[in-house]
Amino acid sequence: EYVSRTNITLFEQPIWSPDGKSLALKEFKYPEAKEHTRLFLYTFDNEQLNSIPNTLGDYRTVSWSPDSTKLVVARLDDRGAGIDIQVIDLSTATVATIGRGKGAAWAPNGQSIAIYVGPRMNRELSQFVINLVQPDGTLIKPVTLPITPTPSSDGDTFDSLSWSPDSQQIVLSISHWPVNHQATSTLYLINVDTTEFHQLTTEDTNLQPVWSPDGNMIAFIKQNPASLSGKIYLLWPSKNCSTPLSETIVAKSLSWSPDGSRIAYENATKVYLFDVAKKLASGNLVGKACQ
Numbered sequence: 001e002y003v004s005r006t007n008i009t010l011f012e013q014p015i016w017s018p019d020g021k022s023l024a025l026k027e028f029k030y031p032e033a034k035e036h037t038r039l040f041l042y043t044f045d046n047e048q049l050n051s052i053p054n055t056l057g058d059y060r061t062v063s064w065s066p067d068s069t070k071l072v073v074a075r076l077d078d079r080g081a082g083i084d085i086q087v088i089d090l091s092t093a094t095v096a097t098i099g100r101g102k103g104a105a106w107a108p109n110g111q112s113i114a115i116y117v118g119p120r121m122n123r124e125l126s127q128f129v130i131n132l133v134q135p136d137g138t139l140i141k142p143v144t145l146p147i148t149p150t151p152s153s154d155g156d157t158f159d160s161l162s163w164s165p166d167s168q169q170i171v172l173s174i175s176h177w178p179v180n181h182q183a184t185s186t187l188y189l190i191n192v193d194t195t196e197f198h199q200l201t202t203e204d205t206n207l208q209p210v211w212s213p214d215g216n217m218i219a220f221i222k223q224n225p226a227s228l229s230g231k232i233y234l235l236w237p238s239k240n241c242s243t244p245l246s247e248t249i250v251a252k253s254l255s256w257s258p259d260g261s262r263i264a265y266e267n268a269t270k271v272y273l274f275d276v277a278k279k280l281a282s283g284n285l286v287g288k289a290c291q
Contacts, residue, residue, distance in 0.1 A: 002279050003249065008042055008049065008271035014264040016255045018108075019068040021045065023255075024052075026059055028269045039073070041090075042271075053093035061103035061160060065135075066110040072135075074103045085115050087135065098137030102158040109167040112140055114192075116158050116172065130161070130170065132192060143170075143192050150176040159185060162210045162218075168193060171200070171209045171218055171237075187220060189237060200235060201242075208253055209235075213260040219276075221251055229267055232274070234290070241290040245279060 008014070011025040021044060027037040039055040039062065042048070058076035060083060065072070071088045085099045101115035115131045128145035150156050161172035168191055175185040187200040187209050200206075205223040207230070212219065218237060222244070223230035229250040235242035249272075251265035261277040279285065 002246070002275045004273045004275075006042075006271045006273065007047060010269045011040065011042075011049075011271060012266045012269060013062060013253045014042075014255055014266055014271050015062050015064060016257050016264055017064050017068040018066050018258055020258045021068070023264060023271070024062050024064065024071060025049075025271070026062065027051075039071070039088075052088065052090065054095050055088065061105070063105040063113075065106050066108050070106075070135075072098075072104045072106050072113050074101060085113075085137075096136075098135070099131070099133060101131070103160060105161050105163055105170075106135075107163050107167040108165050110135075111167070114161060114163065114170055116161055117142075118158055128156075128174070130172075130190075130192075143190065143195065145188060145190055146197055147174065147188065159207050160209065164211050165213055165215045171211060173207050173209055173220070175205070185223070187218070187235070198237075200237065200240075205230070206233075210254060210256055212256055213258055219245070219254055219256065219263055221254065232263065232265060234276075234285075236290050239290060243285050243290045245274065245276065245285075249274065 010028045012028050013026045015024040023042040025040045029035045029037050036056045039052045040049050060074040063072050073086050074083050077084050082100055084097045085101050085104045087096045099115055101117045104113055104115045106113050112132045117129050117131050128147045130143045132140040157175045159173035161170055171189050173185050173187055175183055177183045185205040185207050187206050189198045189200055207221045207223055209218050209220040218235045220233055221230045222233050229252045232245040232251050233242050234245050251267050254263050254265040263274045263276050265272055
């Protein structure tokens with residue numbers, strides 16, 4: 001009733017372009033193959049998939065520039081020693097490395113890129129930091145997150161981050177691995193100007209947060225610990241309320257359409273489109289009080 005399947009198979013991490021014309025996708029490879037993957041563009045008009053030149057690698061995050069002409073990606077370097085943040089110009093196929101980090105997202109106003117540089121851990125200092133940089137990599141300022149580190153050898157790991165449409169706030173997911181306890185992945189919200197900070201979730205594994213284009217909701221995946229996929233949830237930050245978008249649909253990654261009417265999601269290397277506008281209009285959400 002709400003889901004339509006595309007002809008996209010053996011791909012993951014669909015990311016909708018701001019102009020609504022394309023999806024950026026990562027080619028699927030079985031982990032045991034230890035093969036590099038390529039990035040592709042799927043064009044809705046002709047339903048064609050085309051590889052992006054010069055993109056063979058191990059990619060962690062992908063984000064569009066607001067004008068839909070570039071991508072900022074996090075790519076494991078060729079030595080496997082760290083993760084490069086790179087800007088790919090789609091018109092010229094040129095790739096420029098602008099820094100290092102765990103993941104990156106382009107601000108909707110186009111003026112900055114947020115790079116999660118992770119916990120800076122040593123015996124004396126432990127900070128969770130996002131660097132705001134210009135599109136050429138020039139540092140604007142660091143933003144420190146007041147998160148208490150997890151005291152274990154596994155520590156804390158980054159999942160993903162997403163800007164609010166007004167480029168004022170960032171939502172991100174961090175996984176915490178306490179000693180002898182099950183890991184949890186928590187959603188955090190920070191205002192990059194005022195550094196006002198909120199923890200949005202307190203339990204379970206909450207991943208892949210993405211802000212709706214109207215700024216009212218955050219979609220994310222509440223993962224089943226027994227699998228790599230989970231239910232899609234909608235969260236209203238202003239109401240501190242969340243509810244599953246569907247009790248049956250599961251996903252591994254997701255992205256809003258620019259008009260906020262649909263969510264593209266991937267499950268079992270196939271890409272689907274969920275009609276969020278139709279579901280909200282039906283009033284059939286489990287948590288009706290959230291609306």
